Every structure is written in structure tokens, then in C-alpha cells.
Amino acid sequence: MDPKHREILRANTLPLCEQLIVDDTVIQFLYQEDILTESQVEEIQSQPSNKLKTLRLLSVLPSRGPRAFSGFLTALQRDFPWIRDQLLLQQSGGGEQDSATLSPSTGQSGIPEHLLNTIPSYQQLNRLASRLGSEWEIVLLDLGLSPRDLYRCRADHPLSVQSQVLAGLVMWKQSQGRSATVQRLLQSLQTADIHPSDFEQVFT
Incomplete structure (x- = not known):
């Protein structure tokens, strides 16, 4: 996977875990396109929560070759078009303002x-x-x-x-x-x- 695509996924881990449901269409599409192996699908689906499933998917994708990022975007097209659109903006160099629309604000941590x-x-x-x-x-x-x-x-x-x-x-x-x-x-x-x-x- 291109380092830029890897960084986009890393930077958006939190909002992806909050907004994305990877069961069914997303995982099955990636398996159908030979981006995920059968054992990787089973590993992801064995996680006890959707957040952990999404985290495991995001940890696997960067090692799945040059088609992994574009395949992931295609998998989002039907059920998660707003996520796909924001990732595409970041891919095309839309800038920090665009990426912020997907990433939630950090909020007050109480730390100086x-x-x-x-x-x-x-x-x-x-x-x-x-x-x-x-x-x-x-x-x-x-x-x-x-x-x-x-x-x-x-x-x-x-x-x-x-x-x-x-x-x-x-x-x-x-x-x-x-x-x-x-x-x-x-x-x-x-x-x-x-x-x-x-x-x-x-x-x-």
C-alpha cells in the first residue's frame, strides 16, 4: 500500500471505528476481490465488537498490496458513501480542513x-x-x-x-x-x- 494511503487510514482510525460497520458487505467485498484471505476474514469476524473488527481490518489492509486502498474505497461505496467521499478528498490532497470533517475533535482532555x-x-x-x-x-x-x-x-x-x-x-x-x-x-x-x-x- 502506498505510504500516503497508509497514513490516511491511520489518521482516520477513530472516526472509522465509530462510523463504519465492517461486517457483511465491506469484508465480503474485500474477500471477493482477493484483498483479504479467508483466514483474515475469519480473524476479523471473530473479534467481539464492531470497533475491534474495524481495528483489525485497518491493521491488515496496509499489508495487502497496492489494490487494498482502492478496494476499500469501493467496498464503502454502497453503504458508507460519505466516508468514501472524505477519504477520496484526502487522497486527492484536499488538505487538513477536508480531513477534519471525518475526524472528530479531540475535546477537552484536562491536560495542559x-x-x-x-x-x-x-x-x-x-x-x-x-x-x-x-x-x-x-x-x-x-x-x-x-x-x-x-x-x-x-x-x-x-x-x-x-x-x-x-x-x-x-x-x-x-x-x-x-x-x-x-x-x-x-x-x-x-x-x-x-x-x-x-x-x-x-x-x-
């Missing part, structure tokens, strides 16, 4: 604005890891880790969920460099239906 663009310390990541519950996989998938990365975190730290989460957060921080900001973490918390204000003390 000057901290939002800072890179979280390992101490802050450890505090976050200690507070995340069963949503941790959603958060890390949204941050860009792959299902294989999550498996490695679980395998390396089988006795402690906190250590698994911390390992994933450290992996994200090391791979993203200056892009690994508090603001980016808050967006992923929202994807998992966690209000950022619940974690205000982690970052302040």
Missing part, C-alpha cells in the same frame, strides 16, 4: 496544552500501563503496533499484563520518535472509549 506535544517519559508510560485495563490492545493497535507486536509483548511478559502494556508503549515510543506525543496517546485512548481526563494525573 503545552504538554500535548511533548514526548511522554518512561515513567509516564509505566503509570499509563498500570492503569489500562482490557482496552490496552485497542490502544496499542491504534498507535500502529501490529497483532504480531502484541503477541510478542504477551510472550515476552507472560506473568504481568502491566509489563506487556509497557513493552508495547515503549516499542511505540522508540519507533515513532518525535511523533510519539502525549496528544497521539490521547487520540488512541479515545479510540478505546477511554476519556483522556481519566488519565490526567498520568501526564501532569
Whole structure:
């Protein structure tokens, strides 16, 4: 997949998870067009919620070749034309204003604005890891880790969920460099239906 298309999907993870229902037409079309394999369809459909199904689909698509993005847009055409139109605008270079119409606003997090663009310390990541519950996989998938990365975190730290989460957060921080900001973490918390204000003390 083209890096630009990969970035469009990543930047729109939250609104896609909120607006898109991937069962039936979307997944079946992608399978019919040989963009998804049968085992990938089964893996996506085995997820317990629509949000997790959408996240898993978005994590698989970038590895499915140059036709994956255009196939995804075609799959949206019948039932989700407004999503398709906004993604097309972003693909054609419509600009940040166009992408904002699909992405919801971040809202008030309760965290001072000057901290939002800072890179979280390992101490802050450890505090976050200690507070995340069963949503941790959603958060890390949204941050860009792959299902294989999550498996490695679980395998390396089988006795402690906190250590698994911390390992994933450290992996994200090391791979993203200056892009690994508090603001980016808050967006992923929202994807998992966690209000950022619940974690205000982690970052302040």
C-alpha cells in the first residue's frame, strides 16, 4: 500500500471505528476481490465488537498490496458513501480542513496544552500501563503496533499484563520518535472509549 494511503487510514482510525460497520458487505467485498484471505476474514469476524473488527481490518489492509486502498474505497461505496467521499478528498490532497470533517475533535482532555506535544517519559508510560485495563490492545493497535507486536509483548511478559502494556508503549515510543506525543496517546485512548481526563494525573 502506498505510504500516503497508509497514513490516511491511520489518521482516520477513530472516526472509522465509530462510523463504519465492517461486517457483511465491506469484508465480503474485500474477500471477493482477493484483498483479504479467508483466514483474515475469519480473524476479523471473530473479534467481539464492531470497533475491534474495524481495528483489525485497518491493521491488515496496509499489508495487502497496492489494490487494498482502492478496494476499500469501493467496498464503502454502497453503504458508507460519505466516508468514501472524505477519504477520496484526502487522497486527492484536499488538505487538513477536508480531513477534519471525518475526524472528530479531540475535546477537552484536562491536560495542559503545552504538554500535548511533548514526548511522554518512561515513567509516564509505566503509570499509563498500570492503569489500562482490557482496552490496552485497542490502544496499542491504534498507535500502529501490529497483532504480531502484541503477541510478542504477551510472550515476552507472560506473568504481568502491566509489563506487556509497557513493552508495547515503549516499542511505540522508540519507533515513532518525535511523533510519539502525549496528544497521539490521547487520540488512541479515545479510540478505546477511554476519556483522556481519566488519565490526567498520568501526564501532569
